[in-house]
Amino acid sequence: MASSTRNLKVAIIGAGPGGLTLAAILRKLKIPHTIFELDASPSARIQGSMLDIHKGSGQLALEKAGLLDVFKRHMRVDATELYIRDHHGNVHIHHSEEGEEDPNRPEIDRAVLRRILLDAVEPETIQWGKKLVNVEVSATTEGKNSFVLVFADGTKSSEFDIVVGADGAWSRTRTLLRSSVPPSYVGITYLWTCIKDIDTRYPRLSEYVGKGSCFTLDSQCKNGMVCAQKNGDGTMKTFAFFPADENWKENSGIDWSKTESEFKSVLQDFVDKILPDWNDNVKDLIRECDEGEMAVRPLYRYPPGHKFEKQVSGVTLLGDAAHVIPPFAGVGVNLAMHDAYDLAQALEKVLVEGADIGAALNEYEGIMMERAGKNAELTAGNQEQFFGGGGLDKTVAFLKSVFGG
Numbered sequence: 001m002a003s004s005t006r007n008l009k010v011a012i013i014g015a016g017p018g019g020l021t022l023a024a025i026l027r028k029l030k031i032p033h034t035i036f037e038l039d040a041s042p043s044a045r046i047q048g049s050m051l052d053i054h055k056g057s058g059q060l061a062l063e064k065a066g067l068l069d070v071f072k073r074h075m076r077v078d079a080t081e082l083y084i085r086d087h088h089g090n091v092h093i094h095h096s097e098e099g100e101e102d103p104n105r106p107e108i109d110r111a112v113l114r115r116i117l118l119d120a121v122e123p124e125t126i127q128w129g130k131k132l133v134n135v136e137v138s139a140t141t142e143g144k145n146s147f148v149l150v151f152a153d154g155t156k157s158s159e160f161d162i163v164v165g166a167d168g169a170w171s172r173t174r175t176l177l178r179s180s181v182p183p184s185y186v187g188i189t190y191l192w193t194c195i196k197d198i199d200t201r202y203p204r205l206s207e208y209v210g211k212g213s214c215f216t217l218d219s220q221c222k223n224g225m226v227c228a229q230k231n232g233d234g235t236m237k238t239f240a241f242f243p244a245d246e247n248w249k250e251n252s253g254i255d256w257s258k259t260e261s262e263f264k265s266v267l268q269d270f271v272d273k274i275l276p277d278w279n280d281n282v283k284d285l286i287r288e289c290d291e292g293e294m295a296v297r298p299l300y301r302y303p304p305g306h307k308f309e310k311q312v313s314g315v316t317l318l319g320d321a322a323h324v325i326p327p328f329a330g331v332g333v334n335l336a337m338h339d340a341y342d343l344a345q346a347l348e349k350v351l352v353e354g355a356d357i358g359a360a361l362n363e364y365e366g367i368m369m370e371r372a373g374k375n376a377e378l379t380a381g382n383q384e385q386f387f388g389g390g391g392l393d394k395t396v397a398f399l400k401s402v403f404g405g
């Protein structure tokens with residue numbers, strides 16, 4: 001394989017979980033690759049909360065990258081504990097943690113997973129501070145394109161045979177496939193908050209959430225859902241999802257720029273507007289947020305059945321760049337990692353069996369988009385359960401069928 005791999009150079013745009021997983025697998029397969037990431041450094045961005053990494057997808061990709069053992073050393077089986085509560089705080093479902101032996105969906109902090117993946121990638125294969133703005137076809141030989149990447153800082157990088165857009169929901173690579181339709185707003189926005197040292201500083205809130213995740217639902221299942229997660233480093237991260245117009249933040253009348261002593265009043269304004277009659281633990285998960293550790297973001301998706309129009313052979317996508325969905329089934333990272341696994345298999349076919357690049361990528365994209373379509377449907381169904389107004393009993397019965405009593 002080594003001699004043929006010298007002829008195939010892969011550019012990966014984006015060092016999110018999808019792009020890094022692909023790079024880790026390609027390193028194992030000895031396929032030359034370079035990652036280009038717009039962030040200036042690995043620490044430029046605060047990482048999100050916890051992720052459950054599924055056996056048949058995320059774990060499959062980690063195994064292919066030779067990282068399953070290191071993942072298992074860092075996974076958090078205790079964090080699979082789950083509470084479903086109503087907005088008064090009453091418990092409707094308590095799902096105990098999974099068995100230690102071989103858990104299906106162990107949790108891991110996103111920051112820890114990222115560190116595992118970064119450690120698995122040769123440092124010199126990642127170029128930080130490289131925002132892709134364009135991809136040009138420099139030459140076509142025997143039907144095979146060669147690409148030049150153009151970056152926002154004016155630099156270029158050339159002689160790539162394959163370009164993989166792992167650059168998230170607002171993928172620049174995707175627009176180069178001439179699929180100019182942007183993702184659409186799903187009608188739900190969220191506020192994200194963060195409290196460090198939760199066990200020491202707020203034991204009452206720690207107990208409310210338990211060792212893993214706690215979902216608090218409103219009684220109509222229409223006005224909001226608050227998901228709090230205790231991360232492995234003792235930080236509580238809370239996501240308050242609520243129906244709103246796309247520009248809610250700008251039009252909310254809340255002055256989000258307030259800092260220091262006035263910061264708490266911003267959070268109180270949010271609670272008064274969105275969660276006025278919710279129990280105090282939920283309110284405090286928002287109100288006690290550490291200063292500045294907060295963000296408001298609308299959610300976007302491509303609907304089930306969406307396809308991207310492909311114009312350039314040798315350019316492909318994975319993860320959110322191809323099929324962003326809101327997080328109501330908690331599968332986005334697992335899908336991105338599964339895509340990386342399938343794409344690596346396709347590239348192996350090109351190298352080992354001499355398969356045609358275009359045909360191998362088409363086959364990969366067919367598998368990826370079929371899986372993405374099913375998960376987009378699942379996610380839309382879950383969104384309807386949480387926000388469709390069907391009432392708490394119906395949603396709790398649904399969740400019992402998913403998680404057990």
Ligand SMILES: Cc1cc2nc3c(=O)[nH]c(=O)nc-3n(C[C@H](O)[C@H](O)[C@H](O)COP(=O)(O)OP(=O)(O)OC[C@H]3O[C@@H](n4cnc5c(N)ncnc54)[C@H](O)[C@@H]3O)c2cc1C
Binds near residue numbers: 036
């Ligand atoms: C609130 C919330 C909670 C979630 N919870 C879960 C969960 O519990 N489980 C789960 O599986 N999924 C979850 N998800 C979904 C998950 O975060 C995404 O599906 C996942 O991060 C997608 O990975 P990715 O690598 O495809 O893209 P991303 O994580 O978006 O990474 C894309 C990377 O590309 C870089 N980039 C972007 N544009 C460019 C450019 N032009 N040039 C160079 N680099 C670029 C970005 O900086 C970024 O590093 C959640 C999402 C949200 C919003």
